Amino acid sequence: MTPPAPPGLYRHPTRSEIIDLAAAEGHDADIPTNLGSILQVPSRASARPESVHEKGTSTAMEKDVEKGNGLGPISSTNEPEQDPNIVDFDGLKDPENPINWPSSKKWGMVSLISAITFLTPLASSQFAPGVPEIMREFHSTNDLLESFMVSVYVLGFAFGPLIIAPLSEMYGRLPLYHTCNFFFIVFTIAAAVATSMSQFIMFRFFMGCFGGAPMVLGGGTIADLIPREQRGTAMALWMMGPTVGPCVGPIIGGFLTVAKGWRWNFWFVAIVASAFFIMSLILMSETSGIIILQRKVNRLRAETGNLKLRSKLDTGLKPKQLFKFSIVRPAKMLFRSTICFAISLYIAITYAYLYILFTTFTAVFSGQYGWHGGIIGLSFLGLGIGSVIGQFTYIHFGNRIVNKHLQRGDFHPEHRLYIMCIGGFFIPIGLFIYGWAVEYKTHYMVPLVATGIIGFGLLMTFMPATTYLVDVFTIHAASAMAASTVLRSLAAAFIPLSSQTMYAQLGYGWGNSMLGFIATLLIPIPFLFIKFGERIRARSTVKL
Known part of the structure; x- marks a missing residue:
């Protein structure tokens, strides 16, 4: 014994x-967590x-x-016998361990991080109703630039996290939060005072690069603070930001643009972000066990003179290795793994549809329904409500399906895809209804309900697809997720650039029908992986 x-x-x-x-912290399992x-x-x-x-x-x-x-x-x-030079937390009740901090401090940090994670996706689309005003001020009629102004923010989401993730492993979460929040505010103000289109687009890109920090770091911070059995509530609160934020933003932006002009959308974000930044300086503490234990090692070395002391979580990985894992691994997985590529492609195309809608709602509802002023932002309402319903539907029914198979003892990652099979049908249905309703100018509630159906379908495909990647790649789940994130961000940044031209050439009916036909072609992907996924994984030769 x-x-x-x-x-x-x-x-x-x-x-x-x-x-x-x-997986919660957003890195592969061969990089230390607070558990090692x-x-x-x-x-x-x-x-x-x-x-x-x-x-x-x-x-x-x-x-x-x-x-x-x-x-x-x-x-x-x-x-193995415990090395006396290994420094660990002092038992399960060690007050230095973030999991043992007072509940008020832990949930205060979770609330603040969730608020920041809500604000940065909100900033991605808040100014969308003011795009025509920006085009007039900068004397531009270029349809590509009109769309790129919105989607370039997501391009920043593709590249920022590749740098932020390894830096957080080296220096901890807190310096990255503070640095990225600060520069997010700086570039938001810069966008507010931009004097040319090129300046504006460049500042928007850097807003996206630094604005992606809370989405990279938030899951890890919650995992540091909240016990595994209580983590679901905190993660659900945190995940509401990326889901609801981009849809709430234009509703605020529509009325703010009318009242104060398009620049005030950025002043609004900068003011709120500054308030959160000040609160984070006061209330937030470092939660990374790697950094906390290294500080303890440094303190004990100074007190005892024993230079052999080292942290339990120190694996000797160098900065070069961390950057290699962050950048090279996702690229290898994307191009060498059938599962990673196919699922990432599905996510990328459906995510691009979201930004096609974001970049065209203003033109569609102003041109077809005569909506102007603040109410133009309400055109995003259906998409937001549908997304929220889709998120909660997946959480409820997706967990029931998985738990049933876990209790039977026959769970496979492909069981995650049952919900995705259903969700895939809603996207083309919503696109067909939306396109032809707008084409024939039916009552505005019809396209709003149709966009709600699209939003529901997007979440019912996006969420099971991401959890499937986590289950398939286990110890390399973060690299698979990074590959998926880069591909979907690139798609969301560049595919919408042709949306105005597509509608001009095909009309709203056939333009959205074409998107619907492509979405229909993607429907078999989860069905194929349910049937052949286990076989594909068994025969796979993907190595890192």
Whole structure:
């Protein structure tokens, strides 16, 4: 019988616990979480932890990443002896561990992070109703620029996180929050005072780069603070930002543009972001266990003179290796994995449809229905309501399906896709109704309901697709998600550039029908993976 661990030492975490926490924090499981790294845990085959090569990968990491079983199950026996030079948290009740902070402090930080995560996606589309006013002021009639002004923000979402993620592993979450929030405010103000179209687009791009920080870091912060069994509520609150923010923004922007002009959309965001920034300087603390333990190591080294002390979470990964994992791995997975590419392509096309609607609602509802002024922002309402309904529907029914199979003991990642099969039909149905309703100028409630159907379908495909990637790639889930994020951001930035030309050539009816036909062609993807996904993973030869 294994003797109990002495005070201050933890039992070895399970493989699933490490993988779940790494996925929440947004990095692969061979990079340490507050529970450690998958590389530091003994396998059933050997009690000795996997050796780490100079390139920062273990022998176990050479196994096929698409099979979802890069490492064997964790054994609770033959645990290695504790090195006296390893510094860990002082037991389960250590007040330095963020999980043990007072509830008021923890939930205050969660609320603040959720608010910031709501604001930055809101800024992506808030000024959309003021686009015609911007075009007049900058003396431009270029349809490409009219769309790119909105979508270039999402282009920043593609590149910012690739840099932010590895930097947070090196320097902690707090410096990245503060730095990115500060520069987000700076470039928001710059956009508010821009004097040319080129300046405006450049500042919008950098707004997106720095505005993506809370979406990269938020999940990890919540995982640091909230116990696993209570994390669902906090994650749901945090995820409302990317879902609802882009749809609420134009409603505010429509009325604000009429009252104060388009520039005040950016002053509004800058003022609110500044308030959040000041609150974060006062209320937020570092939550990364890696950084907290390293500070403890530095303190103990100074007190004891023992330079051999090292953190339990230190795997010796160098900055170059972290950047390689952040940038090279997603690219490899996107182009070498059938599952990652197909699911990412589905997400990218449907996400691009969202921004086609964002960039054209103002022109459609002003031209076809004579909406002007503040009420033009209400054209985004259907999309927002449909998205919220889709999110809660997936959470309820998706969890029921998965839990049923977990209880049976026959769960496979493909069970995540049942909801996606249903959601895929709503997108083309909504597009067909929306296009022809707008073409024939039916009552405005018809296209609003149709966009609600589209929003519902988008969330019912987007959410199960992302969770499927996490389940398939397990220890490399963050790289798969990064690959998907880059592809969808590029699609959302560039595909909408042709939307005005498409509508001019085909009309609203056939233009949206063409989008609907493409969406219909994508419907079989989840059905195919439900039938053949396990076989594809078994035959896969994808290695990192």
